[in-house]
Amino acid sequence: MRRLAVLTLLVVAVPVTAEPNAAERGEKALTTTAFIPAFWTPRAVDSAWKQWGVAAKPADYDAALRDRYGLHPAPYPNDGLPMGLRKARHLFGTGVGADCMMCHGGSVMGTSYVGLGNASLDIQGLFEDLARADGIAKTLPFTFSQVRGTNEADGFGVYLLGFRNPDLSMKPSWTNLGLRDDTCADVPAWWLLKKKRTMYATGATDSRSVRSLMQFMMHPLNGPADFTKHELAFRDVQAYLLSLTPPKYPFPIDAAKADAGRAVFAEHCARCHGTYGATPTYPNRIVPLAEIGTDPVRHRSVNEAYAAAYTASWFGKEPAGWFVDGKLLRWTPGYQAPPLDGVWATAPYLHNGSVPTLAGVLNSKARPNLFTRSFRTGVDDYDRDQVGWKVTELAAPPGADVPPVERRKVYDTTRSGRSNAGHTFGDDLTDAERRAVIEYLKTL
Ligand code: HEC
Numbered sequence: 409m410r411r412l413a414v415l416t417l418l419v420v421a422v423p424v425t426a427e428p429n430a431a432e433r434g435e436k437a438l439t440t441t442a443f444i445p446a447f448w449t450p451r452a453v454d455s456a457w458k459q460w461g462v463a464a465k466p467a468d469y470d471a472a473l474r475d476r477y478g479l480h481p482a483p484y485p486n487d488g489l490p491m492g493l494r495k496a497r498h499l500f501g502t503g504v505g506a507d508c509m510m511c512h513g514g515s516v517m518g519t520s521y522v523g524l525g526n527a528s529l530d531i532q533g534l535f536e537d538l539a540r541a542d543g544i545a546k547t548l549p550f551t552f553s554q555v556r557g558t559n560e561a562d563g564f565g566v567y568l569l570g571f572r573n574p575d576l577s578m579k580p581s582w583t584n585l586g587l588r589d590d591t592c593a594d595v596p597a598w599w600l601l602k603k604k605r606t607m608y609a610t611g612a613t614d615s616r617s618v619r620s621l622m623q624f625m626m627h628p629l630n631g632p633a634d635f636t637k638h639e640l641a642f643r644d645v646q647a648y649l650l651s652l653t654p655p656k657y658p659f660p661i662d663a664a665k666a667d668a669g670r671a672v673f674a675e676h677c678a679r680c681h682g683t684y685g686a687t688p689t690y691p692n693r694i695v696p697l698a699e700i701g702t703d704p705v706r707h708r709s710v711n712e713a714y715a716a717a718y719t720a721s722w723f724g725k726e727p728a729g730w731f732v733d734g735k736l737l738r739w740t741p742g743y744q745a746p747p748l749d750g751v752w753a754t755a756p757y758l759h760n761g762s763v764p765t766l767a768g769v770l771n772s773k774a775r776p777n778l779f780t781r782s783f784r785t786g787v788d789d790y791d792r793d794q795v796g797w798k799v800t801e802l803a804a805p806p807g808a809d810v811p812p813v814e815r816r817k818v819y820d821t822t823r824s825g826r827s828n829a830g831h832t833f834g835d836d837l838t839d840a841e842r843r844a845v846i847e848y849l850k851t852l
Pocket residue numbers: 507508509510511512531559561562564593594595596597598600601604606607608609610621622624625645649706
């Protein structure tokens with residue numbers, strides 16, 4: 409008996425001592441490495457409240473800081489910092505920087521998930537306030553975000569590549585590769601990547617690309633050697649992203665209704681979004697702009713100058729021939745229909761986050777046009793009826809006297825890049841059919 413127990417112990421112990429696999433190494437790299445130097449001193453985080461117009465430091469400061477900027481508790485050890493911020497080397501010792509999870513670490517039902525897009529983040533306020541808290545009053549070099557929960561991630565790539573030679577050494581002057589501030593990106597969930605052959609909203613990049621994941625490393629203090637040094641780690645990071653799975657819908661699902669929804673989905677949606685279950689299929693369809701009809705700005709935001717510079721650079725020197733035209737970044741006719749796994753958790757919807765609920769995705773006439781929300785992620789903030797975030801519709805856009813931090817909480821679909829038009833494929837369904845499809849979507 410005793411011997412058996414010892415044997416069992418040994419068997420159980422094996423996986424612990426075994427070499428970690430690529431995904432495990434990737435998770436560790438992603439949650440422990442500072443791939444870019446710090447932006448701020450630790451003091452900046454402690455004194456950010458002085459930018460909030462309050463008389464004293466709020467009592468539960470960690471929670472107040474997260475709430476103010478839309479950050480979430482880290483579900484891994486992170487030196488007491490919220491997910492997305494990270495200890496990193498600074499010109500003057502150790503400071504605080506940002507990492508992938510600032511945008512790619514989200515929360516729903518009050519639970520943090522690595523890989524869920526952060527739909528609460530006020531990246532503009534965060535960067536402005538922390539710089540000011542460090543005594544640097546400069547405005548940001550370009551707009552990081554116009555609306556809370558969305559960001560100008562494409563602008564980051566365009567802006568930063570403008571400083572680089574093809575080998576990623578710094579250029580003496582900046583080239584404008586078509587920077588704009590209205591692409592209004594809603595961050596996609598990482599767990600969808602495993603199904604995709606192409607990635608990003610327009611499907612412009614081969615999803616096997618590892619170097620594309622490293623664009624965020626173009627901090628001015630990172631030179632060519634830093635990129636080559638971390639490429640292997642990013643291969644592991646990619647393996648980790650490919651291992652992620654979506655959280656399950658946490659409330660009861662009406663099985664009969666969901667079953668009816670499966671049939672409607674098969675008829676009206678599957679040709680673009682694929683099928684689910686034991687043997688899933690995913691067609692990886694890129695739907696022409698004229699057919700999808702959603703906001704066109706993101707589609708035209710990556711122009712030829714940027715594509716040429718990117719292709720000529722280190723980023724574009726991964727195995728050739730991945731795309732028919734031999735490029736790693738290519739023009740596509742529209743937007744990629746994403747897989748819908750875990751879609752209940754990824755509100756707001758469409759590439760620009762212009763539709764707060766699934767009910768709105770399925771009925772273009774019922775979408776709110778001017779709205780705000782709490783940007784919190786608790787059970788009370790989640791709309792179980794419409795499936796997505798609860799919003800408050802507004803009668804008029806904020807006036808000129810409203811401070812920027814409050815303006816960014818308002819989504820105005822009449823602004824450039826923020827249209828909520830298009831994707832009308834659910835409009836002709838009956839209310840009962842739409843309800844059934846939504847019930848089915850909860851099961852994915
Ligand atoms: C400033 C916010 C931000 C940061 C920081 C950021 N990303 Fe992203 N990421 C985005 C946005 C927004 C998109 C969608 C862009 C688009 O398609 O237009 C995206 C897209 C992606 C995609 C493609 C997903 C898909 O299915 O199309 C991957 C993979 C990815 N990011 C990985 C990373 C990694 C790894 C890091 C850190 C090294 C990182 N990102 C840092 C905002 C960010």
